[in-house]
Amino acid sequence: MMTGTLTLAARAAYILRDNSTGLITRAAPALYPHQWSWDAAFNAIGLAAVDLPRARLELDSLFSGQWRNGMVPHIVFDPAADGYWPGPGCWQSARFSEEAPESPATSGICGPPVHAIAVDRILAAAAAAGGREDELTRGWAAHLYPKLVAWHRFLARDRADKATGLLTLFHGWESGTDNSPRWDAPYAGVVAGAGLPAYVRKDTAHVASAAQRPTDGDYDRYLQLVEEARQAGFDAGLLRECGSFQVGDVLFTAIFAAACDLLAGLAGRLRKPDDADELADYAAQARAAVFCHVDEATGLAADVDLRTGQWLRTETIAGFAPLIAGRMPGAMRRRLIALLTGPRWAGHPGLRWPLPPSTSPCAPAFDPECYWRGPVWPVFTWLLTWALRRSGDTQAAARLRDASLQQLSDGTLAEYYHPMTGAPLGSPGQSWTAAAALDWLLDQE
Numbered sequence: 001m002m003t004g005t006l007t008l009a010a011r012a013a014y015i016l017r018d019n020s021t022g023l024i025t026r027a028a029p030a031l032y033p034h035q036w037s038w039d040a041a042f043n044a045i046g047l048a049a050v051d052l053p054r055a056r057l058e059l060d061s062l063f064s065g066q067w068r069n070g071m072v073p074h075i076v077f078d079p080a081a082d083g084y085w086p087g088p089g090c091w092q093s094a095r096f097s098e099e100a101p102e103s104p105a106t107s108g109i110c111g112p113p114v115h116a117i118a119v120d121r122i123l124a125a126a127a128a129a130g131g132r133e134d135e136l137t138r139g140w141a142a143h144l145y146p147k148l149v150a151w152h153r154f155l156a157r158d159r160a161d162k163a164t165g166l167l168t169l170f171h172g173w174e175s176g177t178d179n180s181p182r183w184d185a186p187y188a189g190v191v192a193g194a195g196l197p198a199y200v201r202k203d204t205a206h207v208a209s210a211a212q213r214p215t216d217g218d219y220d221r222y223l224q225l226v227e228e229a230r231q232a233g234f235d236a237g238l239l240r241e242c243g244s245f246q247v248g249d250v251l252f253t254a255i256f257a258a259a260c261d262l263l264a265g266l267a268g269r270l271r272k273p274d275d276a277d278e279l280a281d282y283a284a285q286a287r288a289a290v291f292c293h294v295d296e297a298t299g300l301a302a303d304v305d306l307r308t309g310q311w312l313r314t315e316t317i318a319g320f321a322p323l324i325a326g327r328m329p330g331a332m333r334r335r336l337i338a339l340l341t342g343p344r345w346a347g348h349p350g351l352r353w354p355l356p357p358s359t360s361p362c363a364p365a366f367d368p369e370c371y372w373r374g375p376v377w378p379v380f381t382w383l384l385t386w387a388l389r390r391s392g393d394t395q396a397a398a399r400l401r402d403a404s405l406q407q408l409s410d411g412t413l414a415e416y417y418h419p420m421t422g423a424p425l426g427s428p429g430q431s432w433t434a435a436a437a438l439d440w441l442l443d444q445e
């Protein structure tokens with residue numbers, strides 16, 4: 001291992017320790033002082049490389065916020081933290097839904113279901129460590145397993161859209177790619193009502209330039225959707241009737257497919273054959289839905305605006321969803337990898353490093369500085385390397401990992417990066433970026 005590599009690993013481990021409250025890992029030191037659902041899973045993956053007990057604790061504390069209906073909320077709030085808006089007082093989830101726990105306070109929507117991927121990585125790290133840690137971790141996974149199954153059942157029951165098979169989201173935040181241009185058309189139909197309570201944004205105070213964050217108009221619509229969700233008691237049935245934002249998300253569905261495969265494997269090892277069959281069935285249905293939404297013209301998967309039936313064809317990173325779902329037909333896989341490494345994506349000549357930006361530089365909506373509209377997100381690069389390795393494309397995965405480690409070598413471990421200049425953007429010391437770096441650097445496989 002080179003000294004630079006060791007230094008970066010130490011820096012990443014330091015960031016994860018510094019962002020810890022002792023119970024949870026804050027998604028970022030100031031911008032996001034609470035626990036986010038998919039951040040927690042990625043953080044647990046990074047932690048597994050250095051501290052297995054903390055990796056387990058990370059998911060345990062997240063699942064302490066699980067709702068009675070199985071939903072894992074997109075934020076579990078730290079009562080001691082301040083400085084984030086919209087906080088628990090805005091959501092008031094337990095007041096509007098009997099499904100929500102009184103404590104800890106949580107948001108009322110969910111996030112991408114990457115948790116079974118994290119459990120799989122933690123189990124692998126524990127198996128490599130062997131001995132007592134391995135035994136403890138296997139016991140822990142058996143204990144967490146029913147909660148994971150309840151989460152997956154919630155998604156299959158409440159969120160699978162009957163017409164498309166895609167999982168339905170009622171807020172762009174549920175996708176994790178908040179202001180991505182993939183949602184521009186459906187958001188155009190969200191009208192911020194006159195009765196919207198006055199609010200003060202806090203996020204822009206924590207970044208170098210407000211241009212790196214969503215606009216005030218975006219936030220009005222975000223808040224409008226929170227208001228709608230509260231009025232519907234966060235109930236999917238009601239939101240399907242009246243929600244002004246309803247999309248079938250190919251990336252979320254693909255993540256669900258991959259996570260169901262892994263959870264089915266765990267069910268098998270725990271001798272729960274009926275669960276294993278049920279989960280394998282969810283995986284097959286989700287995967288088929290993703291593959292059915294690959295657009296012949298672009299080769300990318302397209303989300304669907306469920307209120308209009310319109311396919312959303314903007315070239316965003318979510319279009320690579322079939323790679324994440326895995327087990328795609330060979331021709332689809334080859335086309336996607338050629339696209340990913342080609343001039344519309346990681347092979348674009350203007351890029352600082354050959355890494356796929358969140359929106360193609362060739363798309364009219366591309367904005368290299370603004371959040372999910374163009375910058376490179378290292379955690380997403382990690383997800384792609386994980387998927388490529390899973391499908392046996394180890395060389396493509398290694399090239400992305402190496403380029404990403406170059407990108408991270410200044411030690412900022414930022415939330416996202418300018419694709420052309422390589423400048424760090426958003427929050428410095430973002431936990432999931434540190435976690436991705438650690439997993440890449442200390443990977444034993």
Ligand code: 2M8
Nearest residue numbers: 027032036038039173175176177178
């Ligand atoms: C971002 O989202 C939050 C809202 O949930 C925000 O902007 O305030 C997204 O990047 C999301 O994917 C991520 O989980 C969260 C914390 O890192 O930040």
